[in-house]
Amino acid sequence: MDRELLLGDEAIAQAAIDAGLSGVYAYPGTPSTEITEYIQARTDDKATHNRWCTNEKTAMEAALGMSFAGKRALVCMKHVGMNVAADCFVNAGVTGVHGGLVVVAADDPSMHSSQNEQDSRFYGDFSLIPMLEPSNQQEAYDMAYGAFKLSETTGEPVLMRIVTRLAHSRAGVARQSAQPQKPLSFGEDPKQFILLPGIARRRYRALLDKQPTFVRLSEESPYNQYIDGTNKTRGIVACGIAFNYLMESYPDGCEYPVLKIGQYPLPVKQLKQLTDSCDEILVLEDGQPFVERLIKGYLGQGIRVRGRLDGTLPTDGELNPDKVARVVGKENPAYFAASPLVEMRPPALCEGCGHRDVYTVLTEILKQEYPTHKVFSDIGCYTLGANAPFHAIHSCVDMGASITMAKGAADAGLYPAVAVIGDSTFTHSGMTGLLDCVNADADVTIIISDNETTAMTGGQDSAGTGRIEAICAGIGVAPEHIRTIVPLRKNYDAMREIIREELAYHGVSVIIPRRECIQTLKRKKKNV
Amino acid sequence: MKTDIILAGVGGQGILSIATVIGQAALRKGFYMKQAEVHGMSQRGGDVQSNLRISDRPIASDLIPTGKCDLILSLEPMEALRYLPYLNENGWLITNETTFVNIDNYPEADEVYAAIKTIQHHVLLNADALAKEAGSVRAANIVLLGATIPFLGIDDATMQAAVRDIFARKGEEIVTLNLRALAAGKAISEQRI
Numbered sequence A: 001m002d003r004e005l006l007l008g009d010e011a012i013a014q015a016a017i018d019a020g021l022s023g024v025y026a027y028p029g030t031p032s033t034e035i036t037e038y039i040q041a042r043t044d045d046k047a048t049h050n051r052w053c054t055n056e057k058t059a060m061e062a063a064l065g066m067s068f069a070g071k072r073a074l075v076c077m078k079h080v081g082m083n084v085a086a087d088c089f090v091n092a093g094v095t096g097v098h099g100g101l102v103v104v105a106a107d108d109p110s111m112h113s114s115q116n117e118q119d120s121r122f123y124g125d126f127s128l129i130p131m132l133e134p135s136n137q138q139e140a141y142d143m144a145y146g147a148f149k150l151s152e153t154t155g156e157p158v159l160m161r162i163v164t165r166l167a168h169s170r171a172g173v174a175r176q177s178a179q180p181q182k183p184l185s186f187g188e189d190p191k192q193f194i195l196l197p198g199i200a201r202r203r204y205r206a207l208l209d210k211q212p213t214f215v216r217l218s219e220e221s222p223y224n225q226y227i228d229g230t231n232k233t234r235g236i237v238a239c240g241i242a243f244n245y246l247m248e249s250y251p252d253g254c255e256y257p258v259l260k261i262g263q264y265p266l267p268v269k270q271l272k273q274l275t276d277s278c279d280e281i282l283v284l285e286d287g288q289p290f291v292e293r294l295i296k297g298y299l300g301q302g303i304r305v306r307g308r309l310d311g312t313l314p315t316d317g318e319l320n321p322d323k324v325a326r327v328v329g330k331e332n333p334a335y336f337a338a339s340p341l342v343e344m345r346p347p348a349l350c351e352g353c354g355h356r357d358v359y360t361v362l363t364e365i366l367k368q369e370y371p372t373h374k375v376f377s378d379i380g381c382y383t384l385g386a387n388a389p390f391h392a393i394h395s396c397v398d399m400g401a402s403i404t405m406a407k408g409a410a411d412a413g414l415y416p417a418v419a420v421i422g423d424s425t426f427t428h429s430g431m432t433g434l435l436d437c438v439n440a441d442a443d444v445t446i447i448i449s450d451n452e453t454t455a456m457t458g459g460q461d462s463a464g465t466g467r468i469e470a471i472c473a474g475i476g477v478a479p480e481h482i483r484t485i486v487p488l489r490k491n492y493d494a495m496r497e498i499i500r501e502e503l504a505y506h507g508v509s510v511i512i513p514r515r516e517c518i519q520t521l522k523r524k525k526k527n528v
Numbered sequence B: 001m002k003t004d005i006i007l008a009g010v011g012g013q014g015i016l017s018i019a020t021v022i023g024q025a026a027l028r029k030g031f032y033m034k035q036a037e038v039h040g041m042s043q044r045g046g047d048v049q050s051n052l053r054i055s056d057r058p059i060a061s062d063l064i065p066t067g068k069c070d071l072i073l074s075l076e077p078m079e080a081l082r083y084l085p086y087l088n089e090n091g092w093l094i095t096n097e098t099t100f101v102n103i104d105n106y107p108e109a110d111e112v113y114a115a116i117k118t119i120q121h122h123v124l125l126n127a128d129a130l131a132k133e134a135g136s137v138r139a140a141n142i143v144l145l146g147a148t149i150p151f152l153g154i155d156d157a158t159m160q161a162a163v164r165d166i167f168a169r170k171g172e173e174i175v176t177l178n179l180r181a182l183a184a185g186k187a188i189s190e191q192r193i
């Protein structure tokens, strides 16, 4: 058997390499990170761009640039990264592409390691571009392999939407033949990428005119399959991984007609066939009720549709084989009750982590000397400062929001307004907020807890390593209020002094506690 | 042939190293396999699990349904109990007895052991001690893996070959040590059948 055991993420990565990829552009984010890491391990950056980008927007834009130049580019991000990349992503639908451009958005229903459950298919729909959603690792490979061509023939970026369970599950995958990279070339229309209103209107019209073609492609796609069943009391639409959960309940074939969906926009022909022949439609999709809403319509008059919206399935949380089994009347019995002894075991900051020292000293001072303080934190390992024993933070919203929320609260009269942000998050989206603070001379104390890596997602290179002070000074923070310290127990007195001084200062101050992440340090020592 | 396994433990204990060996063995047999892992947040000392499914027929779901798991293999006793509703009627629960206490409200160890012993098909073993006897505490995961052999649906020889494959690049001494650890775990389970 010529199959390799690959994670869904790795299958996509291998497919992109085999399809003649010239560059992957990405910022880490669970569950998408392994796509780029796999490509990094197997290509040379000189031949195939594979370095991490500063954020998802720079990634999306650079990839569009590579497509402009005729080569095949891949962009990868977690679902919330789509919000950051959205400006370019949506506009890329209007410019269209030249070289194949594939965007992978990895959604995280159930929020295993995310702030929300947003469903990226809404972005694809919003941008009016073709979308792919694999049900298994082999499909993930085949779809990604073909997606570059699909992008080139439709002239549009292709969005590939995956979910955690596919991204982080391993199965056997067979590969297709490797293609060479595309040569440098440029499109025929010199104005294609100039979105001045006059040109944008023309291109948008052209995008709208392509929609029937996209529907036809979906109807002809091998990834959209009508599988007939004998029991027509119900027809089932199963999108992406939901198809597997359904088949788990029907190892020898489903009694109901099933429309398996893997390519969007929805195939009208097969959908009509299903609705015409069945009494009601059950929609199974992981994430938000995207397809269900489309079929049902806002007023819900017409076809009877079951799914998350009518309470047939829970409205939140990822889909799983148990939820699907229950809906089709094949509930799986439990033979052993859950043990009352089992306690929650939440993740925690590692023993010896520098963020611990920062929070220990910071909370001691704030709780004793500034009972009215608020700490605006951000996204990263240091968000775990919300848990025992620190209970140190009052917010964690989106990357970079610590600095700007602290500014807004300070503008409203809060004192002291403290921000805690990691180095990678700072360069991702914190720098622009810092400029706002400097321009307004905001009364904020910003702590950039620098572990010289992107730790939360597994220790990827951090874009500003070695240059954080220079960046702050360049943005305009007064040099005497940029304070650096090594967060170690032996330095607690010096840390206390710096924190006290900068809290007392009414202006922008930046404190940079810097000590390498103990996990990356351990790995380095092991590899020596 | 179909074996559905839940691997359980605490982030950093190395459940994925066990999955790698079983995966290698399944590949040698030409079986289908799916293995869902948890990456990200939960690796920081939180609970972690992996669903490993092996079959001679194509496998649909990446996740094991309630009541369908044939084997819970846990590196930590309280973590073994977390997944009980997934265990099937005749399923086996195999767990290390060494507790990993990183929360204030960790239950009394004796109560945890008592709960494990209420499951008729259980193997509770001190993998750390057995690994030490075999040559290194670091082989504790392989002891536990050995304890699954009677229930795995993959024969002993294939498992040994998989251990050899995985550890080959670390030298013959490490291979022998791990084969001893594997045999020690298997012997414990055989006494329980």
Ligand SMILES: Cc1ncc(C[n+]2csc(CCOP(=O)(O)OP(=O)(O)O)c2C)c(N)n1
Pocket: A027, A028, A029, A030, A056, A078, A080, A081, A084, A379, A380, A381, A382, A399, A421, A422, A423, A424, A425, A426, A451, A453, A454, A455, A456, A457, A462
């Ligand atoms: C827009 C967006 N992109 C990516 C992520 C995934 N993510 C969460 S934390 C993190 C890393 C943060 O690194 P850093 O700020 O250096 O903190 P550390 O974890 O190293 O302490 C990333 C990439 C996210 N949550 N949101």
